[in-house]
Amino acid sequence: MKIAIGCDHGGIELKLEIVKHLEERGFEIVDFGIKEYKSVNYPEIALPLAKAVANKECERGILVCGTGIGMSMAANKVKGIRAAVCSDHFSAKYTRLHNDANILCLGGRVIGPGVANEMVDLFIDTEYEGGRHATRVQMITDIENGNM
Numbered sequence: 272m273k274i275a276i277g278c279d280h281g282g283i284e285l286k287l288e289i290v291k292h293l294e295e296r297g298f299e300i301v302d303f304g305i306k307e308y309k310s311v312n313y314p315e316i317a318l319p320l321a322k323a324v325a326n327k328e329c330e331r332g333i334l335v336c337g338t339g340i341g342m343s344m345a346a347n348k349v350k351g352i353r354a355a356v357c358s359d360h361f362s363a364k365y366t367r368l369h370n371d372a373n374i375l376c377l378g379g380r381v382i383g384p385g386v387a388n389e390m391v392d393l394f395i396d397t398e399y400e401g402g403r404h405a406t407r408v409q410m411i412t413d414i415e416n417g418n419m
C-alpha cells in the first residue's frame with residue numbers, strides 16, 4: 272500500500288515519528304512535505320496530497336497540522352476525499368469501517384506519537400465494512416456532486 276503523508280509546522284515532529292513507524296512497517300511513503308521545520312500554509316500541503324489520494328496514486332493519506340482541523344477542512348474540499356480528524360483509537364477504526372475515510376488528520380499539538388502511531392495502524396489495517404454504510408457514503412458523494 273502506498274501512503275501519502277504531509278504536515279505543516281504544527282505537525283512536523285509528529286509526522287517524522289509517523290514516517291519512521293510506517294517505514295519500519297515496510298510501507299511505501301510519498302511525502303508531500305514539509306521535511307523540516309518551516310512555517311507553511313496547511314492548504315498548500317493538503318491540496319496536492321488530497322489530489323493524489325482522490326486520483327488513486329496513493330491509497331490512503333495522513334495529514335498532520337497543529338490540531339488536524341485545518342488540514343481536514345482543506346482536504347475535504349477535494350472531490351472524492353473523506354478526511355477525518357481523530358484523536359482516539361475508536362474514531363480512527365470506525366472512520367474506516369463506517370465512513371470509508373481515505374485521509375486521517377491528526378493534531379501534532381493534541382496527541383503524542385504513541386497514540387498517533389497506534390491510530391495510524393488502525394486506520395491502515397481496517398477495511399471498510401460497506402453494506403448499510405455504503406448508502407450513507409454514497410449520499411456524501413451525492414452532496415459533493417450536487418445530486419442531493
Ligand code: RB5
Nearest residue numbers: 281336337338340341342
Ligand atoms: C498553525 O499554527 C496552525 O494553525 C495549524 O497547524 C493548524 O492547527 C490549523 O488547523
